[in-house]
Every structure is written in C-alpha cells, then in structure tokens.
Amino acid sequence: MLIPSLVLRWLITGLCTIAQALLKGYxxxxxxxxxxxxxxxxxxxxxxxxxxxxxxxxxxxxxxxxxxxxxxxxxxxxxxxxxxxxxxxxxxxxxxxxxxxxxxxxxxxxxxxxxxxxxFPPSKTKNLRNEITRFQQRFDESFYEAWDRFNDLLRACPHHEFLELHQLDTFYNALNANDQDSLNSAVGGNFLDKMPRECLRIIEC
Structure with a gap:
C-alpha cells in the first residue's frame, strides 16, 4: 500500500526533528x-x-x-x-x-x-580554609613535622587566599611554648615582628 505524499512528508519531518533533538543532546x-x-x-x-x-x-x-x-x-x-x-x-x-x-x-x-x-566545590575550599585557620601542633609532633603538615594543608588548597604574613601568624600561634621561644630566640625578639621573608628563612634553615 502506498503512503500518501502528505503523510510521508509528515513522517520525514518528524524523524528529522527527532534526529536533530538527539544530536543536539550530544x-x-x-x-x-x-x-x-x-x-x-x-x-x-x-x-x-x-x-x-x-x-x-x-x-x-x-x-x-x-x-x-x-x-x-x-x-x-x-x-x-x-x-x-x-x-x-x-x-x-x-x-x-x-x-x-x-x-x-x-x-x-x-x-x-x-x-x-x-x-573543587566551594564547600571543600571552606573546609580546608577552616583546617588551616584552626591548625595546631600535635603533642607528639616536632617543629619541622608541624611545619611540613601545615604546608601540606596550604598546598591542598592553593586558592586559600591567606597572605604570607597571615600564614606565619597562624603557624606561630599553633606551636607549643618551647618552639615559640626557640623562634623568638633565633630573631632576638618577637618572631612575628620580622619580615615574612626573614621568618621563612629562619624556619627553613
């Protein structure tokens, strides 16, 4: 049985529309x-x-x-x-x-x-920033182990937007009293009064 041309045209148009919709999805x-x-x-x-x-x-x-x-x-x-x-x-x-x-x-x-x-959704950034801000030296952790762990947190969130001075302040205040005293002795005064570059030199030497 022959399909009327009008019906055939309608079928072809419909198939083309479906094909275009499928292709558009890809x-x-x-x-x-x-x-x-x-x-x-x-x-x-x-x-x-x-x-x-x-x-x-x-x-x-x-x-x-x-x-x-x-x-x-x-x-x-x-x-x-x-x-x-x-x-x-x-x-x-x-x-x-x-x-x-x-x-x-x-x-x-x-x-x-x-x-x-x-x-790296905003929620992950917020959690990592909070970890950096709340960082504390562990009871059984040496100074350099704490420094390495702190830097691992910074690297895990490269867009943390904390200035170098803020990072040093956070790390210094997270240390135990003995390690803070050692840093102060190394600079002959208050460690945080020094320029960030000088602080980093002392920490990493």
Whole structure:
C-alpha cells in the first residue's frame, strides 16, 4: 500500500526533528569561536596535552592541572588565532566535561570556573580554609613535622587566599611554648615582628 505524499512528508519531518533533538543532546559543552584561518590541531600537540589528562581522582589537584595546561598552551602561538580559542579546542583532549549542558561554555574563564567548581566545590575550599585557620601542633609532633603538615594543608588548597604574613601568624600561634621561644630566640625578639621573608628563612634553615 502506498503512503500518501502528505503523510510521508509528515513522517520525514518528524524523524528529522527527532534526529536533530538527539544530536543536539550530544553536542559539546564547549563552544569554539569561529576561526577565520586555515588551522588544524596537530597530533603532536594533542598528544602533549593527553600525556597528563585529568580524570577527577581524589588525589588529583584541579588547580595544578589547570596550571600545567596553561603552561603547555602558553608556548603555542598561531597567527590570527587567539590563545583562548586554542585552549578551548584542546581542553576536551585534556578532560571531558560530561556533566555540563551542550553549548554552555563560551569562554576560557567560564570553562576554568566550571572545571574547578566541579572538582573543587566551594564547600571543600571552606573546609580546608577552616583546617588551616584552626591548625595546631600535635603533642607528639616536632617543629619541622608541624611545619611540613601545615604546608601540606596550604598546598591542598592553593586558592586559600591567606597572605604570607597571615600564614606565619597562624603557624606561630599553633606551636607549643618551647618552639615559640626557640623562634623568638633565633630573631632576638618577637618572631612575628620580622619580615615574612626573614621568618621563612629562619624556619627553613
């Protein structure tokens, strides 16, 4: 039995609409700006980025990975092509942002913000900042063990935004009385009256 042309046209239109909807759901989250130049990503460039992909494991630091990605891409220069466009093109080879809606990332700053918030949410930052602020030397912990542990906390939250002076003040006040006295003796007075660079030199010598 032949299908009337009107019905056939309706079926084709419906199938095309469904196909477009399905394809739209699989569009990339990152929108690449139009590049008016003859350009393509070289395999060597892609491999360089893929050598240190980010998988979102607990021990992976998203800030460190962004710094690595920026370091790699900062060495790339292409005439008439903005560096941010190159970054947007390369990032899917570095990490796939599966949870972001299609065509929801329009700029590099937007991408970095969503990437960091996905793997380092504000609640995690708040908890780590609180750990730094409440830091205390343990009863059985030596001075240098306490210093190493304090620095581990700072490294775990690279965007803690604590100034160097605030860090030193927090660490000094977390120490037991004997270790505070040792630092004061080393500077011949109040340890915290010295410049941060001098304080760090004394701690690390």
């Amino acid at each position: 569009e990339d989250a990152i929108v690449i700006p139009e590049i008016n130049a003859n350009f393509e990503l070289k395999h060597g460039l892609i491999n360089l980025v893929q050598n240190k992909q980010f998988f979102g494991y607990d021990k992976e630091d998203p800030h460190a990975h962004i710094q690595y990605f920026n370091k790699i891409t900062s060495t790339m220069r292409f005439p008439d092509i903005p560096s941010t466009s190159i970054k947007l093109m390369l990032f899917p080879f570095f990490h796939c942002l599966e949870k972001e809606p299609p065509r929801s990332i329009l700029t590099w700053d937007d991408l970095v913000s969503k990437f960091i918030n996905q793997f």
